[in-house]
Amino acid sequence: xxxxxxxxxNYDQRETQAVADVVNSGWITMGEKTLEFENQFSQxxxxxxxxxxxxxxxxxxxxxxxxxxxxxxxxxxxxxxxxVADINVVKMxxxxxxxxxxVSTDDWNISPAAIAEVITAKTxxxxxxxxxxxxxxxxxxxxxxxxxxTKTGQEIFLIEDAAHAPGAEYCGQKCGTIGDxxxxxxFTNKNLSVGEGGMATTRSEALDQKxxxxxxxxxxxxxxxxxxxxxxxxxxxxxGLNYRIDEMRAAIGLVQLAxxxxxxxxxxxxxxxxCRGLAPVTEVSVPFLGxxxxxxxxxxxxxxxxxxxxxxxxxxxxxGEGVQTSIHYPGFQNFTAFRNEGLAETPVAAEIAExxxxxxxxxxxxxxxxxLVVDALKRALxxx
Ligand SMILES: *Cc1c(COP(=O)(O)O)cnc(C)c1O
Numbered sequence: 610x611x612x613x614x615x616x617x618x619n620y621d622q623r624e625t626q627a628v629a630d631v632v633n634s635g636w637i638t639m640g641e642k643t644l645e646f647e648n649q650f651s652q653x654x655x656x657x658x659x660x661x662x663x664x665x666x667x668x669x670x671x672x673x674x675x676x677x678x679x680x681x682x683x684x685x686x687x688x689x690x691x692x693v694a695d696i697n698v699v700k701m702x703x704x705x706x707x708x709x710x711x712v713s714t715d716d717w718n719i720s721p722a723a724i725a726e727v728i729t730a731k732t733x734x735x736x737x738x739x740x741x742x743x744x745x746x747x748x749x750x751x752x753x754x755x756x757x758x759t760k761t762g763q764e765i766f767l768i769e770d771a772a773h774a775p776g777a778e779y780c781g782q783k784c785g786t787i788g789d790x791x792x793x794x795x796f797t798n799k800n801l802s803v804g805e806g807g808m809a810t811t812r813s814e815a816l817d818q819k820x821x822x823x824x825x826x827x828x829x830x831x832x833x834x835x836x837x838x839x840x841x842x843x844x845x846x847x848x849g850l851n852y853r854i855d856e857m858r859a860a861i862g863l864v865q866l867a868x869x870x871x872x873x874x875x876x877x878x879x880x881x882x883x884c885r886g887l888a889p890v891t892e893v894s895v896p897f898l899g900x901x902x903x904x905x906x907x908x909x910x911x912x913x914x915x916x917x918x919x920x921x922x923x924x925x926x927x928x929g930e931g932v933q934t935s936i937h938y939p940g941f942q943n944f945t946a947f948r949n950e951g952l953a954e955t956p957v958a959a960e961i962a963e964x965x966x967x968x969x970x971x972x973x974x975x976x977x978x979x980x981l982v983v984d985a986l987k988r989a990l991x992x993x
Contacts, residue, residue, distance in 0.1 A: 666794025
């Protein structure tokens with residue numbers, strides 16, 4: 610039905626074979642594939658980075674808050690423009706989410722100045738999301754938190770939601786290794802895709818140990834260790850959850866990790882082709898252009914439609930031409946669960962949420978499909 614889908618898996622025989630090999634091996638959870646996936650992922654991110662594979666990106670965010678001791682009475686600063694998981698996990702640990710607005714309609718990431726404005730004595734952590742795979746201003750965010758510590762002695766943790774940003778770099782450093790804990794998602798439509806999966810990364814041995822205990826019932830040994838005779842029993846050091854990944858997904862993750870850089874380069878080429886095609890369409894703007902010292906991962910291709918534009922009509926018109934589009938993201942303030950939470954207004958994020966349209970982008974997309982999407986968008990706008 611679609612001429613151009615929003616997203617398509619970058620899978621081939623290798624993913625199929627990887628799953629078949631695991632199934633045939635007879636060992637399907639917490640085994641060698643999971644260890645190998647963690648090792649390779651952490652090596653890919655850099656020296657001294659530790660990585661714990663998990664069942665989802667949301668699990669990574671949840672465990673990050675638990676490992677950092679965030680709970681009732683604490684406030685966590687969350688971007689006004691992001692996926693609902695970031696605010697949900699804050700609520701789930703009993704803490705209070707505090708929204709900080711985006712920088713501008715050109716830089717949709719969380720604003721360091723807005724963070725500085727909403728910090729209170731209760732602020733325990735900031736969740737920074739690298740929107741669409743464009744790194745946040747991490748030095749500026751870190752400077753705000755350092756400044757607070759110098760002045761008041763208050764330690765505020767920095768969590769990176771790198772769900773959009775596997776492979777992205779900020780000043781030569783991989784996203785997910787700059788804050789205290791990095792959270793990755795390997796959900797179907799992400800740059801590294803296993804179906805359901807995630808990873809929590811940190812440079813701290815103590816935090817890594819906490820994340821591993823929390824991931825697996827607080828237990829001190831793994832089934833694999835017991836199977837291999839390395840351990841016959843276990844202790845439970847603290848209450849935990851079961852947020853483990855399985856061997857099938859870890860095996861797919863290894864194949865996808867090997868493809869990641871090439872796939873991100875493909876995404877970049879398509880992104881640039883979009884920019885060329887949209888340059889004459891002056892009423893549509895593309896965010897995050899002209900950033901220096903960053904390597905984006907080009908997770909999605911978001912644009913800003915003209916003010917007052919009838920977005921549902923644009924979406925319908927493009928659908929009529931076989932082009933699938935999406936929206937990233939609806940504002941939290943309008944969700945039933947958050948309507949009465951007294952969340953602060955985030956006017957920049959609200960304006961983006963109202964005018965944003967996500968166009969198709971995936972590594973195996975063809976350049977002429979980009980042209981087709983751009984033409985369909987032009988025709989949709991001409992109707993309005
Ligand atoms: C996908 C996503 C998540 C959640 O990841 P899951 O693996 O689906 O749980 C969190 N934050 C952002 C920004 C995401 O895009």
